[in-house]
Amino acid sequence: MSKKIVILGAGITGLVAAWRLASKGFDVEVVEKQPLGGGIGGSINHGDFIIDHGIHGVYASRLETIPVVEEMVRTFGQDFLTVEKKTSIYFNGQYLKYPLGVKEIFQALPITTSVKCSMDFVSARLKKRLWGSSDGESFQEWVEDRFGPRLYQIYFGPYVEKVWGIPGSQMSSLWLARRVEELSLISVLKRAILGLLVPSYRDNEMRSLQPLTFLYAPKGSGQYTERVRQAAENAGARISYETEVTRLIMDGRRVTGAEIRKGDFREIRPLDFFISTIPLPSLVKMLESIADSETMDAARKLRYRALVFVNLFINRSQVYRDQWVYYSDPAIPFIRVNEYTNLGPKFSPPGQTVLQCEVSCFTGDDIWSASDQYLAEICLASLENLGLVNRDEVFHSTVARQSTAYPVFDVGCEAKLKRVLGFTDKLEEVFTLGRQGRFEYINMDECVWQATACYAEIAHREEQGP
Ligand SMILES: Cc1cc2nc3c(=O)[nH]c(=O)nc-3n(C[C@H](O)[C@H](O)[C@H](O)COP(=O)(O)OP(=O)(O)OC[C@H]3O[C@@H](n4cnc5c(N)ncnc54)[C@H](O)[C@@H]3O)c2cc1C
DSSP states (O other), X not given: OOOEEEEEOOBHHHHHHHHHHHHTTOEEEEEOSSSSSBGGGSBOOBTTBOOBSSOOOBOOSSGGGHHHHHHHHHHHOTTOEEXXXXXXXXXXXXXXXESOOHHHHHHTSOHHHHHHHHHHHHHHHHXXXXXXXXXXXXXXXXXXXXXXXXXXXXXXXXXHXXXXXXXXXXXXXXXXXXXXXXXXXXXXXXXXXXXXXXXXXXXXXXXXXXXXXXXXXXXXXXXXXXXXXXXXXXXXXXXXXXXXXXXXXEETTEEEEEEEEETXXXXXXXXXXXXXXXXXXXXXXXXXXXXXXXXXXXXXXXXXXXXXXXXXXXXXXXXXXXXXXXXXXXXXXXXXXXXXXXXXXXXXXXXXXXXXXEEEEOTTSHHHXXXXXXXXXXXXXXXXXXXXXXXXXXXXXXXXXXXXXXXXXXXXXXXXXXXXXXXXXXXXXXEEOHHHHTTOOOOHHHHHHHHHHHHXXXXXXXXXXX
């Protein structure tokens, strides 16, 4: 008889695991609490407008994921569009093309500030060289150690606080180890300063730091996750929506069953393997009966930053030329604006476009709890102030909320994460995977990669036998 596997969560991680395991003959059930699958990678289309939870390009974000990305594109994405990446940063009242060139960065700053920043940078380098320094624990220390305090105050400090909701002094330098756009910006700035001091540093060299194109499903990211869902179901996996796991049945450190609930219906599912892709703190809560208090406490302290997506529908064919634009100014409510129309001709109906403003917050705070009308109004007022949109062009708005958009890497979180993963990873025949499951700042390619590795491990254990 085939072994039973319960997978929690039907985001890309859970769906890829389900597809691979069901294709290998395992008896797979995916339990998803929402009425639809796809997770953050799913779409929130409106009428003929294609909209996702933020723009979701498909690409390999590191060398190891290239083979799985190629396989996924071969299997699910033959018709994916190749999009030339166009992005900007609004900084100091100007739009700078991204990736940045030396000229653009210093163009945006008064010359005296540019010179002072460069002197700060040289002095920081000298200090580091003469006295050495340990890498600072906080993001602020990390940046100031490399660039001096001025650039931190001008750019990084306000931006980090706006995105993450905590000051850079409380943000761990650990998140810099994640491959994030901000990290590229740091290396770009470093080269920019070097470029100012050493003219032989060419702009072209810096522009080539970022991938210039990415792939996109023609009907949005949700089309990609939907195709994986279909393949998983075709292979025999069952997906139960609006369903939750209320309790795990334990035999020592092994999970032998899961109590699932859909409305008033409850049932215990016996299982051989258990895969969780839901937020790590939620999984630990289910394991309360066997977790020690320190692990429980550490899990409770792992926080996620939430995003509110405010979509403004506009009677104009295009507002930006870019697909997305960053806003670091704390006076502007959004951290980024996405324009899906600029991904391809069929993303919006002719003559119309949609701007998606990403507003970061914590669940339960004033932004998270604000009415949709209020959120649309603050974003619209800000776009008007920026001279981008007129109020009478906007004919509709929608709002979507994502409670676990980004894991927050505050100072000390590394030890907490180690404690929690140390506990979950020791459970028998239990796997916790994906962006939420491992509390990692990862992209879809890395989720697919983790799901594939989990599949290979389970298949290997089965081949080895008891
Ligand atoms: C704004 C933004 C932009 C991004 N852009 C890109 C990009 O351009 N390219 C890229 O590759 N990646 C991008 N990412 C990252 C990408 O979205 C994630 O890496 C990926 O979607 C995570 O998939 P997942 O399955 O691990 O988690 P999720 O998608 O979060 O899926 C988890 C699932 O578990 C379900 N769930 C939660 N709790 C329970 C429960 N108790 N019981 C049952 N089910 C539960 C959820 O409803 C959800 O469906 C972006 C992320 C964000 C936030």
